[in-house]
Amino acid sequence: MTLRIASMLRAQGKHISFHTPGHKRAGADITELSYSDCLLSPRGVLKAAQEDVARILGAERSFLLTDGSTSGVFSMLWCLKAAGICSVAAPVFSHPSVRNACKAFGFEIVPVPQTVRCGIPCQPAAEEAERALARAGALLVTSPDYYGNFPDLAALSAVCKRAGKPFLIDGAHGSHLHFTPELYAGSYADLWVDGVHKSLPALTQGAVVSAKNAKWGELLGGSVKMFRTSSPSYPIMASVEYAVKYPRNEKIERAAELFKTQYGCVKNADWTKILVPFGQNCSLARERLERSGVYPEFDDGNYLLFYLSPCTREGELKKLGRLLTALPRGSVAEDAPAGVIPMYREET
Numbered sequence: 001m002t003l004r005i006a007s008m009l010r011a012q013g014k015h016i017s018f019h020t021p022g023h024k025r026a027g028a029d030i031t032e033l034s035y036s037d038c039l040l041s042p043r044g045v046l047k048a049a050q051e052d053v054a055r056i057l058g059a060e061r062s063f064l065l066t067d068g069s070t071s072g073v074f075s076m077l078w079c080l081k082a083a084g085i086c087s088v089a090a091p092v093f094s095h096p097s098v099r100n101a102c103k104a105f106g107f108e109i110v111p112v113p114q115t116v117r118c119g120i121p122c123q124p125a126a127e128e129a130e131r132a133l134a135r136a137g138a139l140l141v142t143s144p145d146y147y148g149n150f151p152d153l154a155a156l157s158a159v160c161k162r163a164g165k166p167f168l169i170d171g172a173h174g175s176h177l178h179f180t181p182e183l184y185a186g187s188y189a190d191l192w193v194d195g196v197h198k199s200l201p202a203l204t205q206g207a208v209v210s211a212k213n214a215k216w217g218e219l220l221g222g223s224v225k226m227f228r229t230s231s232p233s234y235p236i237m238a239s240v241e242y243a244v245k246y247p248r249n250e251k252i253e254r255a256a257e258l259f260k261t262q263y264g265c266v267k268n269a270d271w272t273k274i275l276v277p278f279g280q281n282c283s284l285a286r287e288r289l290e291r292s293g294v295y296p297e298f299d300d301g302n303y304l305l306f307y308l309s310p311c312t313r314e315g316e317l318k319k320l321g322r323l324l325t326a327l328p329r330g331s332v333a334e335d336a337p338a339g340v341i342p343m344y345r346e347e348t
């Protein structure tokens with residue numbers, strides 16, 4: 001598949017830069033010039049790249065983001081405001097960007113309760129979400145979450161349809177799922193974010209926010225203008241296009257699922273998240289792994305999470321497996337030690 005932004009960058013002639021950025025090296029890190037389009041009013045290469053991304057993600061419109069999923073969450077929620085909605089039902093373990101956007105926009109958050117089992121926040125039940133939605137104008141859930149768990153997306157989508165209210169999904173951890181429609185946010189939501197830099201090979205901060213239909217697409221187009229930088233990074237945008245067009249790697253997906261059963265990992269439905277219970281031995285295990293040059297995504301005091309992507313190599317998984325067998329496991333606590341859990345409790 002053509003990489004539109006990367007091709008444009010490659011085709012640039014050498015030139016003297018009397019434009020930003022100040023390093024004056026031109027190369028890939030250019031600004032919006034006559035030939036490189038403008039992200040806030042795209043008409044050329046960025047428009048074409050966004051249209052390709054929308055087609056792949058099954059969206060009416062998609063917008064490249066260079067400010068992380070955070071700006072996508074703000075943009076989605078601002079669409080609600082533009083549609084006259086001022087309250088949103090959201091699970092209590094939603095990412096801080098949800099709370100921050102609601103605070104900034106003066107939205108009421110109607111909390112959807114979540115229980116914690118074996119130190120892991122459980123996705124809310126559809127009935128709980130429905131109860132909260134009765135008192136709110138929209139529903140926003142996280143899918144998948146950091147621990148690789150999904151809510152019942154079909155049931156939640158049906159709940160929103162019955163109520164005639166929009167369904168928003170924070171898919172900061174799910175951009176690799178567009179290959180598996182039954183798990184993908186874009187199969188269910190009116191508006192959703194893909195955190196492309198987390199589970200696909202994009203540079204840090206690369207993300208996409210999308211709308212399913214023309215009405216939300218129109219609102220989202222206005223909304224992203226408020227929360228995106230006016231100096232977007234071409235390396236990040238090129239990497240987002242590259243990552244969305246990156247082929248599926250079923251070999252590593254199968255290897256990850258096998259790994260989970262072989263090494264006593266927590267069962268979840270997301271192959272990119274390998275969660276190994278270490279309980280009180282968590283820090284010890286992490287330190288030993290780090291001494292062997294292996295760094296997990298997080299240590300929450302109960303579990304180590306190993307975050308995979310289509311770029312993970314089978315040899316790397318094998319090395320992890322060998323190291324894991326030599327590490328003592330512990331028993332997980334119902335609640336992770338305060339402050340360690342990488343989830344999104346309200347700061348106290």
Ligand SMILES: Cc1ncc(COP(=O)(O)O)c(C=O)c1O
Nearest residue numbers: 067068069070095142170172195
């Ligand atoms: C569930 C969730 N939503 C949103 C975000 C924000 O993403 P970003 O760091 O790309 O802005 C994160 C970041 O970890 C997250 O875990």
